[in-house]
Amino acid sequence: MQMKPVLGIAEATRILDAARDEAQRNGWAVAIAVVDDGGHPLALARLDGTAPVSSYISQEKARTAALGRRESKAYEDMINGGRTAFLSAPLVATLEGGVPVIVDGQVVGAVGVSGVKSDQDAQVAKAGANSIAA
Template structure:
């Protein structure tokens, strides 16, 4: 398996720690190489609308092997991927918070974070990914 549950828990713990530092409760999800969720947590007080978003940011980031922060740029009106959010039966999130996980140059999974500003979400996702 590309990303084990032990990996996911370690990453989520790192993400929770960063979120606590920032003072913004988050939803944090980890997906494996198949884009399928390995684990998810909603920190106490985090937005309920972000449960779905965190899981889908993880999927999206693995689905296209890109941060959703970068995908966001390509997906604005007028840009090359505008409209991509309508694909994959509603599973594509085009705003910051999704970060791919790499092992030996290969993308083997992704982290998705939602619960604050785009910048906060991305920061927490990076912290989680670093623990991989």
């Protein structure tokens, strides 16, 4: 039987707090979602002033990163590079801003962020993911 680490509420909260700190340090109004390795929601925060749709998009970016086991930007790059077949993949948010959380070489979840420019979303998501990644 294989064993791997699993995100609990303590880790999800630490990820959310680190991402929120990064967003607030930069004055960015974003939504931040943390999901488990199956893309199921563990935590969500929509900072003051963030558009409601960002909550949905952040969850889908996180789900994409968790299920795909890679940053959501990889899918955006593939599609922009001409691999339009990925448009039919069962992933809703193939945009930059979803980052997997990796512990001991295993994807244990992901962080998705939406609300500012895509590279800024990714910066916030990486701050969250790096708060527990090993």
